[in-house]
Amino acid sequence: MTAEESDLVLVKRVQRGDKSAFDLLVRKYQHKVVKLVLRYVRNPAEAEDIAQEAFIKAYRALPQFRGDSAFYTWMYRIAINTAKNQLASRDRSPIAYDLDLTDPEESHSVQTKLQDPDTPEGMALTEEIRGIVNSAIEGLPEELKTAIVLRELDGLSYEEIAAAMECPVGTVRSRIFRAREAIDKRLREVFEGGLGRTEEVI
Amino acid sequence: MSFERPEDRQGERDSQLSAMFDGELSAAECELLARRLARDEALRAQWSRFALIGAALRAERGVILHERVAWRVQSAIAQEPSYGDGGAAEGSAVRVPAQSASSAAASASSGWMRFARPAFGAGIAAGVAAMSILWLRTQEGPETMLAAAPSSEHIVLTPEPVVTVAQTAVPADKHPTIGGTGEPDRYSTPAPSSQTSFAPPARLANYVVAHSEYSGPLARRMALLGIVGNEVQAEGTEGVSTADQPASDKQATGAPNAP
Numbered sequence: 001m002t003a004e005e006s007d008l009v010l011v012k013r014v015q016r017g018d019k020s021a022f023d024l025l026v027r028k029y030q031h032k033v034v035k036l037v038l039r040y041v042r043n044p045a046e047a048e049d050i051a052q053e054a055f056i057k058a059y060r061a062l063p064q065f066r067g068d069s070a071f072y073t074w075m076y077r078i079a080i081n082t083a084k085n086q087l088a089s090r091d092r093s094p095i096a097y098d099l100d101l102t103d104p105e106e107s108h109s110v111q112t113k114l115q116d117p118d119t120p121e122g123m124a125l126t127e128e129i130r131g132i133v134n135s136a137i138e139g140l141p142e143e144l145k146t147a148i149v150l151r152e153l154d155g156l157s158y159e160e161i162a163a164a165m166e167c168p169v170g171t172v173r174s175r176i177f178r179a180r181e182a183i184d185k186r187l188r189e190v191f192e193g194g195l196g197r198t199e200e201v202i
Numbered sequence: 203m204s205f206e207r208p209e210d211r212q213g214e215r216d217s218q219l220s221a222m223f224d225g226e227l228s229a230a231e232c233e234l235l236a237r238r239l240a241r242d243e244a245l246r247a248q249w250s251r252f253a254l255i256g257a258a259l260r261a262e263r264g265v266i267l268h269e270r271v272a273w274r275v276q277s278a279i280a281q282e283p284s285y286g287d288g289g290a291a292e293g294s295a296v297r298v299p300a301q302s303a304s305s306a307a308a309s310a311s312s313g314w315m316r317f318a319r320p321a322f323g324a325g326i327a328a329g330v331a332a333m334s335i336l337w338l339r340t341q342e343g344p345e346t347m348l349a350a351a352p353s354s355e356h357i358v359l360t361p362e363p364v365v366t367v368a369q370t371a372v373p374a375d376k377h378p379t380i381g382g383t384g385e386p387d388r389y390s391t392p393a394p395s396s397q398t399s400f401a402p403p404a405r406l407a408n409y410v411v412a413h414s415e416y417s418g419p420l421a422r423r424m425a426l427l428g429i430v431g432n433e434v435q436a437e438g439t440e441g442v443s444t445a446d447q448p449a450s451d452k453q454a455t456g457a458p459n460a461p
Contacts, residue, residue, distance in 0.1 A: 002225050003224065003225025004225065005225065005229060005232075006222055006223075006224075006225035006226075006227060006232050007225070009229055009232040009233055009236060010232075010236060013233075013236050013240075014285065015285050015286075016285065016286045017284040017285050017286015018236070018240055018284075018286070019279055019280070019282075019284060020239065020240040020241075020246070021236055021239075021240065022279060023246070023272065023275075023276050023279070024236075024239060024246065024249055026271065026272045026275045026276070027246070027249060027250045027253055027269070027272045028223065028249070028253050029253075030253070030269075030271040030272050030275075031253060031254075031256075031257035031262060031265050031267065032257075032262075033271075034262075034264075034265050034266075034271065035262040035263075035264070035265050038263075038264045038265070042264070044264050044265070044266050047264070048266075048270060048271050048274075051271050052271050052274045052275055052278070055271070055275040056275060056278050056279065056282075059275075059279050059282060060282065062285070063285055122266035122268060123266065125266070125267065125268060126258075126265070126266050126267040126268075129254065129258050129267045130258045130261060130267070132258075133255055133258040133259060134258075134259075137259070148259070149259070151224060152255070152256045152259045152260065153259060153260060157224075157226070158221075158224065158226045173217065173220070173221050173226060174217065176220060176224070177216065177217040177220040177221070180220050180252055180255060181216065181220075183255050184248065184251050184252070184255065187251060187254070187255075188251075
């Protein structure tokens with residue numbers, strides 16, 4: 001089974017009336033969709049607004065979704081269209097900066113922080129989470145670390161990881177789960193279960 | 203005997219959740235787990251953290267690792283209709299991607315046809331059945347409809363009028379092969395004057411027929427003749443039911459004992 005088919009199971013549940021299944025899809029793809037929208041708008045808060053609008057549009061259009069393409073692909077198209085519409089529907093006046101932003105990377109970072117009132121707290125939280133995750137990854141046994149990195153960073157399937165690590169697919173599944181479990185445990189220790197809940201944590 | 207500990211079950215479930223998140227779980231397992239997820243907030247939170255771990259590992263620039271989008275979407279969706287109850291987003295001004303938009307009309311029409319076709323077939327079948335019942339009523343009279351249960355095979359006990367007795371309790375492969383043994387496939391009995399005098403012999407006949415595969419042709423014939431004779435006697439005492447008489451049962455089981 002592929003990720004597309006797994007998503008399709010959730011999509012069909014939504015089409016049968018299970019709204020919580022759509023919530024799972026949102027939770028799974030929200031960060032990726034925000035990242036996509038950030039190619040069009042640089043303000044993280046605005047990107048989140050557009051992502052939110054895109055997800056709601058997707059929910060309303062879901063009865064027409066037949067699974068000809070992956071939900072992920074379909075969702076991306078909606079997000080891109082929503083972002084483009086958002087840009088087209090408003091007069092985007094250039095933002096004046098007092099800083100000399102010659103480096104694009106630095107430019108983006110500073111611009112982001114200047115435009116988003118939530119950024120200091122949000123970015124601090126994000127940095128903290130990343131630190132915990134990276135720290136937990138470093139503490140993992142090598143085979144678990146390799147498996148989770150190949151999955152999350154390289155996007156390999158279990159079968160491809162099994163071939164790369166020369167082990168059965170079941171072992172890959174177990175290693176990835178154990179890696180996630182270890183990181184998850186660390187996150188829960190730090191945030192006392194505050195993460196992952198559908199509520200505003202900042 | 204080994205017992206599975208709750209933590210083992212939870213571990214397996216969490217492992218399945220991880221595999222489902224990666225799209226590496228079978229569709230059947232996905233469906234089961236999705237049902238569990240629908241009512242288990244803790245499991246959904248874990249699902250969210252799996253997503254969070256991936257996003258943190260990828261270090262996506264500008265992406266703030268919180269659940270605000272999911273929270274807002276969930277709040278907005280709560281105001282929307284559920285699709286299962288037929289409340290699809292009618293009239294919503296959603297700009298669907300080109301592929302979906304172009305296929306929407308075809309989807310709607312094909313979806314209608316998909317549901318309409320079997321309904322149309324069922325309507326025809328129901329109409330034919332209704333016509334058959336009406337025709338039978340006109341042919342046989344109301345009293346013969348007493349036992350017109352939906353059964354594929356019937357035992358005809360009376361020639362005038364023809365009375366059909368449902369034999370729903372007998373499996374298809376255990377029906378007697380009366381015709382195959384050269385025996386008559388119909389037995390004539392006097393017409394019953396009331397339903398109460400008719401029903402008991404019919405039940406006895408059913409009983410005998412149901413167990414006739416375990417009896418020889420001669421024993422079966424004797425048992426049926428006994429029933430017919432009993433029916434003739436019953437004609438003289440009209441209105442007397444034999445249903446509650448144990449003797450009738452004994453007579454009916456004149457054939458070898460049922461298994």
